[in-house]
Amino acid sequence: MSGEIFYENIDKLDAMLDSRQISAVELATVFIDRKNAVDSKVGAFISSNEEELLANAEKSDKRRANGGKLSELDGIPVGLKDLLAVRGQKLTCASRMLENYVSPYTGTAMQKLEGAGALFWGRLNMDEFAMGSSCENSALQKTRNPWDLSRIPGGSSGGSAAAVSAGECAVSLGSDTGGSIRQPASLCGVVGMKPTYGLVSRFGLAAFASSLDQIGPFARSVKDAAIVLKHIAGYDRLDSTSVNVKIEDYPSKLSADSLKGKKIGVPKEYFASEGIDPEVRQIVEAAIKKCGELGAEIVEVSLPHTDLAIPVYYIIATAEASSNLARYDGIRYTHRSDKAKDVIDVYFKSRAEGFGEEVKRRIILGSYVLSSGYYDAYYLRAQKVRTLIRTDFEKAFESVDAILAPTSPTTAFKAGEKTSDPLAMYLSDIFTINVNLAGLPAISVPCGFASDGMPVGLQMIGRAFDESNLLSYAYAYECACDWNKRNPQL
Numbered sequence: 001m002s003g004e005i006f007y008e009n010i011d012k013l014d015a016m017l018d019s020r021q022i023s024a025v026e027l028a029t030v031f032i033d034r035k036n037a038v039d040s041k042v043g044a045f046i047s048s049n050e051e052e053l054l055a056n057a058e059k060s061d062k063r064r065a066n067g068g069k070l071s072e073l074d075g076i077p078v079g080l081k082d083l084l085a086v087r088g089q090k091l092t093c094a095s096r097m098l099e100n101y102v103s104p105y106t107g108t109a110m111q112k113l114e115g116a117g118a119l120f121w122g123r124l125n126m127d128e129f130a131m132g133s134s135c136e137n138s139a140l141q142k143t144r145n146p147w148d149l150s151r152i153p154g155g156s157s158g159g160s161a162a163a164v165s166a167g168e169c170a171v172s173l174g175s176d177t178g179g180s181i182r183q184p185a186s187l188c189g190v191v192g193m194k195p196t197y198g199l200v201s202r203f204g205l206a207a208f209a210s211s212l213d214q215i216g217p218f219a220r221s222v223k224d225a226a227i228v229l230k231h232i233a234g235y236d237r238l239d240s241t242s243v244n245v246k247i248e249d250y251p252s253k254l255s256a257d258s259l260k261g262k263k264i265g266v267p268k269e270y271f272a273s274e275g276i277d278p279e280v281r282q283i284v285e286a287a288i289k290k291c292g293e294l295g296a297e298i299v300e301v302s303l304p305h306t307d308l309a310i311p312v313y314y315i316i317a318t319a320e321a322s323s324n325l326a327r328y329d330g331i332r333y334t335h336r337s338d339k340a341k342d343v344i345d346v347y348f349k350s351r352a353e354g355f356g357e358e359v360k361r362r363i364i365l366g367s368y369v370l371s372s373g374y375y376d377a378y379y380l381r382a383q384k385v386r387t388l389i390r391t392d393f394e395k396a397f398e399s400v401d402a403i404l405a406p407t408s409p410t411t412a413f414k415a416g417e418k419t420s421d422p423l424a425m426y427l428s429d430i431f432t433i434n435v436n437l438a439g440l441p442a443i444s445v446p447c448g449f450a451s452d453g454m455p456v457g458l459q460m461i462g463r464a465f466d467e468s469n470l471l472s473y474a475y476a477y478e479c480a481c482d483w484n485k486r487n488p489q490l
């Protein structure tokens with residue numbers, strides 16, 4: 001075995017496993033060694049279990065040897081954001097509140113991956129309860145950007161992005177409520193996809209804002225993301241918002257010609273935004289031009305309510321969070337204060353000690369917008385504007401097949417740069433949040449590097465449940481460039 005196997009795509013790894021060039025146990029060892037070599041710097045993993053990985057790899061080897069390979073993911077080590085439930089594994093949400101919580105069951109998406117033969121390898125850092133854009137809200141540890149260790153990896157799924165970028169796992173899962181897959185993917189130079197709301201079951205995903213949360217893949221290529229998505233998507237009766245649509249074989253539908261003759265929209269409001277870094281804008285504009293050269297007709301579209309997305313999101317998401325996080329009460333599976341004098345005190349002290357600042361800020365804000373007297377003025381109003389945002393997209397998609405935009409307004413910023421200014425942090429998601437509010441699928445693909453050496457991502461937004469075409473457009477762009485072939489030097 002030579003070269004940097006930990007930077008290979010699933011296709012290649014699967015072929016190597018098939019031809020016995022490498023065994024699953026050897027492959028697992030490659031990732032264990034890689035993690036041991038770099039994770040003290042990157043800090044992506046909250047926990048990992050080498051013995052279990054090796055034991056499962058051995059089982060995978062037996063399956064392949066007996067001609068019983070479960071799928072192209074059989075024997076491939078996968079990382080999980082630490083809010084996805086796997087039976088018998090800790091699930092911390094990067095919070096003191098759940099530091100010692102162990103899942104009694106495995107969530108649907110993870111069960112499907114397991115059924116496909118994928119090997120759970122480690123649990124990855126995140127902003128506490130998925131609230132943040134830099135991973136700095138984790139109560140447990142810091143994660144750094146593999147391209148520059150003085151910078152953040154993005155958030156909230158920062159560990160999932162950094163682990164794939166640094167070659168510590170082949171693919172990973174994260175969750176995206178307002179940009180938490182796409183933004184860190186963009187900042188770490190990997191592919192990240194948020195599926196249509198309802199495509200992937202949320203059963204076993206610790207809830208932040210239930211009407212926005214979706215599980216999705218991080219990968220080193222569009223095809224790898226398509227492979228993972230194919231396996232995790234599908235109807236699930238355990239999630240009442242799961243939608244029963246036909247799941248296509250995304251990887252086999254990918255075509256390098258797919259942009260030919262397609263009409264692609266560019267929202268004028270996104271590029272008029274003051275917050276966008278001029279260099280990021282220039283790189284994204286060049287990527288859009290490239291799509292034009294690949295045969296797409298580029299047209300301007302308008303999403304007039306774009307500037308309302310952030311305020312609407314921070315009303316709806318915090319309202320839902322205040323309700324979802326009420327279950328962490330110190331009585332059942334969470335941290336319990338040992339300073340409490342009576343039962344009421346248990347609630348107050350446990351929550352005061354267990355939650356971090358940002359989580360508390362959101363619970364307070366969410367409780368406020370839902371409280372009687374303010375509900376109509378804030379929550380109800382935000383729901384109405386959410387409908388306007390969705391209608392903007394519906395109108396745009398009457399004339400275009402996909403929409404192109406930046407993923408993040410800037411490249412990865414320095415650690416500590418925005419921690420004291422929550423509003424500045426919130427603006428990191430200015431281009432991703434409205435996609436969640438509209439429930440649409442979107443993917444971030446690497447599209448260049450800024451002069452500071454940091455990666456930039458192109459966001460492609462699709463029609464609801466049009467993952468197959470969206471992945472194909474992203475693939476066509478990726479085939480014409482080699483941005484995703486570059487790797488950080490660690």
Ligand code: GLN
Binds near residue numbers: 130177429
């Ligand atoms: N950064 C956004 C927030 O802080 C989005 C988080 C997410 O998608 N989970 O809420």
